[in-house]
Amino acid sequence: MKPYLRDKVPTSFEEIPDNTAYEAGYLVTKNAGWRNVRPVIDTTRCIGCLNCYLYCPDGVIFEKDGKVSIDYDFCKGCGICSRICKLGAIRMEAEK
Amino acid sequence: MAVSAKTLDKTEYFYGHKACAGCGGSLAVRVALKVLGQNAVAVIPAGCMSAVGFNYPQLCFGNNAIISTFAGTASMLTGVEAGLRAQGITDFHAVGFAGDGGTADIGLQALSGAIDRNDDILYICYDNEAYMNTGIQKSSLTPFGAKTTTTPAGKNIHGNLKQKKNMFEIVAAHGIPYAATASVGYINDFMRKVEKAKNIKGTKYIHVLAPCPTGWGIKTDETVESAKEVVDCGLWYLAEFENGEFTLNHRPKEFTPVENYLKTQSRFRHLTEEDIEIIKRSRDAKWEYINKNFN
Amino acid sequence: MAKQVLSGNEAFAYGVRLARPQVVSAYPITPQTIVVEKLSEFVEDGSLKSEFIHVESEHSALSCAMGASSVGARAFTATSSQGLLYMAECLPYAAGGRFPIVMMNANRSTALPWNIYGDQRDSLSQLDSGWIQAYAENAQEALDLALMSFYIAEHKKVSTPFMANLDGFILTHTYEVVDIPTQEQADEFLPKFETENKMSLTEPKNLGFSAGPDTNIFFKYKEHVGILNAKEAIDEAERKFEKIFGRSYTGLTESYKTEDAEYILVTLGSISGLVKEIVDKLREKGEKVGLLRIRYMRPFPNEEIAKALKNAKSAAVLEKDISFGNEGAVYTNVNSALQKAGINIPVSNYIGGLGGRNISAEEIESIFDDLKTEESAVRFIGIGGEADGSQRKNA
Numbered sequence: 001m002k003p004y005l006r007d008k009v010p011t012s013f014e015e016i017p018d019n020t021a022y023e024a025g026y027l028v029t030k031n032a033g034w035r036n037v038r039p040v041i042d043t044t045r046c047i048g049c050l051n052c053y054l055y056c057p058d059g060v061i062f063e064k065d066g067k068v069s070i071d072y073d074f075c076k077g078c079g080i081c082s083r084i085c086k087l088g089a090i091r092m093e094a095e096k
Numbered sequence: 097m098a099v100s101a102k103t104l105d106k107t108e109y110f111y112g113h114k115a116c117a118g119c120g121g122s123l124a125v126r127v128a129l130k131v132l133g134q135n136a137v138a139v140i141p142a143g144c145m146s147a148v149g150f151n152y153p154q155l156c157f158g159n160n161a162i163i164s165t166f167a168g169t170a171s172m173l174t175g176v177e178a179g180l181r182a183q184g185i186t187d188f189h190a191v192g193f194a195g196d197g198g199t200a201d202i203g204l205q206a207l208s209g210a211i212d213r214n215d216d217i218l219y220i221c222y223d224n225e226a227y228m229n230t231g232i233q234k235s236s237l238t239p240f241g242a243k244t245t246t247t248p249a250g251k252n253i254h255g256n257l258k259q260k261k262n263m264f265e266i267v268a269a270h271g272i273p274y275a276a277t278a279s280v281g282y283i284n285d286f287m288r289k290v291e292k293a294k295n296i297k298g299t300k301y302i303h304v305l306a307p308c309p310t311g312w313g314i315k316t317d318e319t320v321e322s323a324k325e326v327v328d329c330g331l332w333y334l335a336e337f338e339n340g341e342f343t344l345n346h347r348p349k350e351f352t353p354v355e356n357y358l359k360t361q362s363r364f365r366h367l368t369e370e371d372i373e374i375i376k377r378s379r380d381a382k383w384e385y386i387n388k389n390f391n
Numbered sequence: 392m393a394k395q396v397l398s399g400n401e402a403f404a405y406g407v408r409l410a411r412p413q414v415v416s417a418y419p420i421t422p423q424t425i426v427v428e429k430l431s432e433f434v435e436d437g438s439l440k441s442e443f444i445h446v447e448s449e450h451s452a453l454s455c456a457m458g459a460s461s462v463g464a465r466a467f468t469a470t471s472s473q474g475l476l477y478m479a480e481c482l483p484y485a486a487g488g489r490f491p492i493v494m495m496n497a498n499r500s501t502a503l504p505w506n507i508y509g510d511q512r513d514s515l516s517q518l519d520s521g522w523i524q525a526y527a528e529n530a531q532e533a534l535d536l537a538l539m540s541f542y543i544a545e546h547k548k549v550s551t552p553f554m555a556n557l558d559g560f561i562l563t564h565t566y567e568v569v570d571i572p573t574q575e576q577a578d579e580f581l582p583k584f585e586t587e588n589k590m591s592l593t594e595p596k597n598l599g600f601s602a603g604p605d606t607n608i609f610f611k612y613k614e615h616v617g618i619l620n621a622k623e624a625i626d627e628a629e630r631k632f633e634k635i636f637g638r639s640y641t642g643l644t645e646s647y648k649t650e651d652a653e654y655i656l657v658t659l660g661s662i663s664g665l666v667k668e669i670v671d672k673l674r675e676k677g678e679k680v681g682l683l684r685i686r687y688m689r690p691f692p693n694e695e696i697a698k699a700l701k702n703a704k705s706a707a708v709l710e711k712d713i714s715f716g717n718e719g720a721v722y723t724n725v726n727s728a729l730q731k732a733g734i735n736i737p738v739s740n741y742i743g744g745l746g747g748r749n750i751s752a753e754e755i756e757s758i759f760d761d762l763k764t765e766e767s768a769v770r771f772i773g774i775g776g777e778a779d780g781s782q783r784k785n786a
Contacts, residue, residue: 001595011606012609013612016602016606016609018489018588019488019489019550019613020489020600020602020610021587021588021596021598022597023594023595023596024596024597024602025595025597026597037621038630069720
């Protein structure tokens with residue numbers, strides 16, 4: 001199961017578990033705010049080799065219609081995908 | 097079919113974590129879990145990966161995972177494996193992810209015990225060559241010459257004076273069923289080794305070099321290139337140990353210049369030509385040994 | 392049921408076998424070793440179906456037990472003294488993770504100087520680790536406690552690890568006639584271990600996480616409530632135990648002739664047997680004396696102590712422990728119980744038996760004599776030393 005964002009942030013006395021065990025993959029915050037630059041896919045150049053997907057430390061790149069797409073909620077903008085892409089299909093753009 | 101980007105489990109099991117951008121360790125953990133799949137039961141000691149993955153209520157492992165004590169990765173893995181097996185559960189993979197300090201220093205005794213018992217576990221050491229979680233202190237896997245916060249580079253001492261501990265061969269000397277070295281710069285090789293380990297009974301050990309941009313002083317997008325370069329220049333190697341024999345998996349035709357690898361990293365920037373000569377000599381000695389003893 | 396002559400260690404091992412632990416992690420240390428040896432024999436002869444793990448240290452012994460418990464397996468380990476201290480990191484870890492592991496501790500002195508004999512400084516130094524702590528008096532109680540400890544630790548409202556303490560050598564190595572219940576009776580007594588505090592393939596969980604300043608105190612409070620709930624679970628376990636096995640126990644404390652007693656000695660562990668003999672002897676002479684035996688140091692029997700001591704003229708705490716720079720830890724705890732209950736009687740502390748030194752019948756009698764002076768003092772018995780460092784008069 002992929003960890004995903006939840007609406008409920010269980011931090012009150014009543015909501016926390018009685019032990020240190022909780023549902024796996026429970027996310028309550030994004031990582032988008034970490035980015036200074038964002039990777040942008042040029043779908044005309046992308047051939048869907050998935051190298052960027054393979055090397056992404058955060059796993060935020062996924063296959064979509066034979067190309068790739070990025071989950072910007074969790075991308076930290078490290079730029080590995082851009083460096084790894086032999087086709088120059090990913091460029092880093094400054095966040096506004 | 098060999099595991100590749102195309103055949104890999106599409107599910108992400110390590111997601112939303114707070115590792116630094118470009119973290120090599122998190123890449124190793126992520127990819128290994130994708131190879132092992134949903135029924136991986138992971139033990140991660142106090143350290144970077146637990147600190148970035150388990151902050152209640154932000155829990156970043158999609159599979160079963162637990163933080164162990166710093167020294168207790170292997171011993172807790174033993175208990176997890178035995179506990180599940182005692183309940184008749186067999187369809188799982190007990191896997192540990194510990195850093196270089198957690199493996200080669202404080203966790204070595206427990207790891208040795210687990211290998212000695214041949215417990216059916218996979219232990220993955222993600223080696224970023226220092227205690228990164230506490231702020232870049234020297235471990236026994238910090239390479240010669242590296243500047244850390246406890247091996248400062250000054251006029252008198254040029255960083256770390258000790259050679260990197262040879263964990264791979266220490267582990268192999270136990271007579272372990274399977275051990276391997278890997279690098280996140282050669283991710284397909286790493287995935288193949290995890291896949292292989294997944295199907296071997298008994299204790300498995302994979303030592304994967306995983307650069308830390310924060311601790312090495314490289315740009316966040318240079319992680320994979322550094323991890324590739326270290327293999328290409330001969331300061332790390334890709335090998336396996338099976339049936340009592342060592343096999344080299346990748347032989348660079350010609351080493352790329354060691355200087356290229358070292359000079360991109362601020363932890364090595366202070367090194368003199370003499371220092372680099374020492375590094376080259378120890379590399380050559382290592383390769384002489386490899387050529388003599390590895391298939 | 393079958394009667395056998397067993398040492399305290401062996402009796403405990405029989406009790407553990409009756410509880411059918413799924414994982415046993417074992418590392419030897421004197422004077423605990425016989426427990427794990429015996430369990431390995433049970434595994435060998437097929438009478439115990441358990442994963443027996445030869446770990447390479449005590450730290451790994453408890454870490455391994457935590458791993459087993461974290462996937463829902465019943466786990467047991469045993470230790471003593473230096474071993475307990477070597478695994479000390481794992482003690483609050485197991486308690487905070489709410490893993491109901493059972494561990495036997497053979498009470499032994501701690502270095503330096505090296506000493507393998509019994510005192511209680513090892514376990515009492517770990518009172519704050521979050522574990523239930525029980526102290527057995529004899530081999531029969533050791534066996535019964537072994538079985539009951541799983542019931543109490545695994546109780547849904549408790550889910551807290553359990554440390555069962557046996558005095559090194561005096562109890563662990565002394566042979567007594569012990570009644571061993573049948574497996575059928577034990578199975579009737581002890582339910583299967585079931586918990587949601589586990590990693591499961593059908594419902595994946597993340598365990599042992601960090602909790603920051605906002606929520607940390609909530610987790611710690613729940614842990615505290617869990618161990619407090621053990622009191623109720625102990626009562627429940629003992630009632631069920633009596634029904635099935637016919638032997639009864641008395642909860643957190645055992646009162647021996649305290650009801651009308653003017654002078655009460657409070658103690659714990661195997662020395663209680665001798666104190667009972669002295670109480671009987673003095674009672675025959677018409678002296679109104681009694682014994683309050685603390686069976687559980689955690690949860691601490693605040694109310695029971697206050698109730699037993701409230702009509703006494705004075706009391707003393709005899710313990711094999713010293714919190715250096717202050718006084719015995721049991722004494723500190725007892726005084727707190729009395730103070731909270733508004734009971735203002737003189738209470739003295741007698742520290743003895745360190746490093747296995749014998750506590751004689753005469754010394755116990757002289758404590759009862761001292762009680763008549765109705766003064767408070769902290770004393771090391773047998774060496775004439777006051778705890779403030781000065782020499783005691785008429786030592």
